[in-house]
Amino acid sequence: MISRLAAGLTRHPAMAGAVLSLLSLPIHLVLPEAVSIQFAAVILGLVAGIYAGFALQDGRAHILAIEGLAALAFLAFALAGLIWSPWLIPAAYALHGVWDLLHHRRISTAMPSWYPPMCAVYDWIFAAGLCAFWILR
Numbered sequence: 001m002i003s004r005l006a007a008g009l010t011r012h013p014a015m016a017g018a019v020l021s022l023l024s025l026p027i028h029l030v031l032p033e034a035v036s037i038q039f040a041a042v043i044l045g046l047v048a049g050i051y052a053g054f055a056l057q058d059g060r061a062h063i064l065a066i067e068g069l070a071a072l073a074f075l076a077f078a079l080a081g082l083i084w085s086p087w088l089i090p091a092a093y094a095l096h097g098v099w100d101l102l103h104h105r106r107i108s109t110a111m112p113s114w115y116p117p118m119c120a121v122y123d124w125i126f127a128a129g130l131c132a133f134w135i136l137r
Contacts, residue, residue, distance in 0.1 A: 013114035017121030025129040033137055037086040040130055041078040044092055047119070048074035051103070051111075058110035067109070070099060086134065090127040097123035 024043075028036045048071040055067035077092035100120035103109065 010112070010114045013118035014121045016114075017118040017123075018125055020118075021122045021125035021129065025126060025133070028130065028133045033134070036130075036133070037089065038082065040086075040089045040093075041082050044078040044081075044089060044096070045075050047093075047096060047123070048078075050119075051099075051109075054109050054111040054115075063109050074099075087131075090130040090134075093123045093127035093130070097121075097127070 028040070031039060051067045052071040055064045058064075074092055074096060077088050077095075081087070081089035081092065097120040100116040100123060103111070103116040
């Protein structure tokens with residue numbers, strides 16, 4: 001069963017990203033608004049850290065520098081979203097989707113080829129879902 005799921009992920013990464021995003025969004029419907037914002041910020045930090053992990057696996061100094069700076073930028077967005085405006089958090093998810101596309105097209109690191117398109121779709125759907133949930137409150 002798990003091997004079939006993994007095979008589906010690698011063959012249809014965008015679909016996997018959409019499904020994962022749609023599965024993770026509903027929790028924000030039941031969380032209090034402040035907790036939803038905080039939880040989204042924490043997840044953004046974790047998402048940013050994944051690329052830092054791939055950079056560590058890659059080991060090249062310039063990749064470590066690029067990914068480290070990008071991770072710090074997304075962490076800064078998460079913190080700014082908590083301090084100034086929560087709308088910076090879904091904006092950062094949308095920007096992270098663009099970062100994913102850059103990895104898919106321009107930046108070569110030691111990560112599976114299916115990961116950037118999966119993450120991009122996840123990020124964009126998640127950003128749109130957060131906006132919808134937060135507007136409708």
